[in-house]
Amino acid sequence: MITSVGVFVIFFWAVLQALPLFGLNLGPLLASAGIAGLAIGFGAQTLVHDFINGFFILIENQYDIGDNVRIAGVKGTVEAMSLRHTLLRDEDGTVHFVPNSEIKIVSNTTRDWSQLTLRVTVAYSEPSDRIVKLLQEIGDEVRHDPAYAEDIVSDIQVPGIDRVGNGEAEYLMLVKTRPNKQYAVSRELRRRIKECFHMQNVQTPGPGRMYVVDQDRAS
Incomplete structure (x- = not known):
């Protein structure tokens, strides 16, 4: 190996010495080689940074394929990952190739469990205890429904009123689900809340208006 390197160095030096004999100016050639070397060096530096990140x-298992993450200002689902880059697909279906060197902070919304926060708005005149009881009953029904029991990791909580104003009151529902299961659970809760409020004649903030907002989607 050492002999081969030595032969190459001697050959390269001999070529450089012979070029002026053929009327070739080494100055521009060496300058171009230097610029090319710098460009390659900077490119290699970024590539090395990609691989290190x-x-x-x-190694740290910061996220995995299928996780919903926010990295380098992009939010989406991880579809592929390598030492060079991470591939994300956002809610619009757009694919983003994110170089790993651009990833400074990782926000993983599907690690271990996901938090679903529903904000249910009704008319101010509705008795608070009644609304809390109805929402808790709906939460318990969904929690023990065989179709959703495995997707919800703990009892659904209804802490009570979170906001009052403009003739309406806003109630919170807090749900912990398995990763990526919060969307299906959210849709089912909203469906049951609508049906329940209709059957129980719960007054809404205005005619034909009922707000059940998923905080994650609202943000």
Whole structure:
């Protein structure tokens, strides 16, 4: 190996010495080689940074394929990952190739469990205890429904009123679900809340208006 390197160095030096004999000016050639070397060096530096970041992302298990994350200002689902880059697909279906060197902070919304926060708005005149009881009953029904029991990791909580104003009151429902299951659970809760409020004649903030907002989606 050392002999081969030595032969190459001697050959390269001999070529450089022979070029002026053929009327070739080494100055521009060496300058171009220097500029090319700098460009390659900067490119290699970024590439090395990509690989180092990618290595730690994989070793520390910061996220995995299928996780919903926010990295480098982009939010989406991880579809592929390597030492070089991470591929995300956002809610619009757009695919983003994010170089690992651009990832400074990782926000993983599907690690271990997901938090679903529903804000249910009704008329101010509705008795608070009645609304809390109805929402808790709906939460318990969904929690023990075989179709959703495995997706909800703990009892659904209804802390009570979170906001009052403009003739309306806003109640909170807090739900912990398995990763990526909060959307299906949210849709079912909203469906049951609508049906229940209709059957129980719960007054809404205005005619034909009932607000059940998923805080994650609202943000």
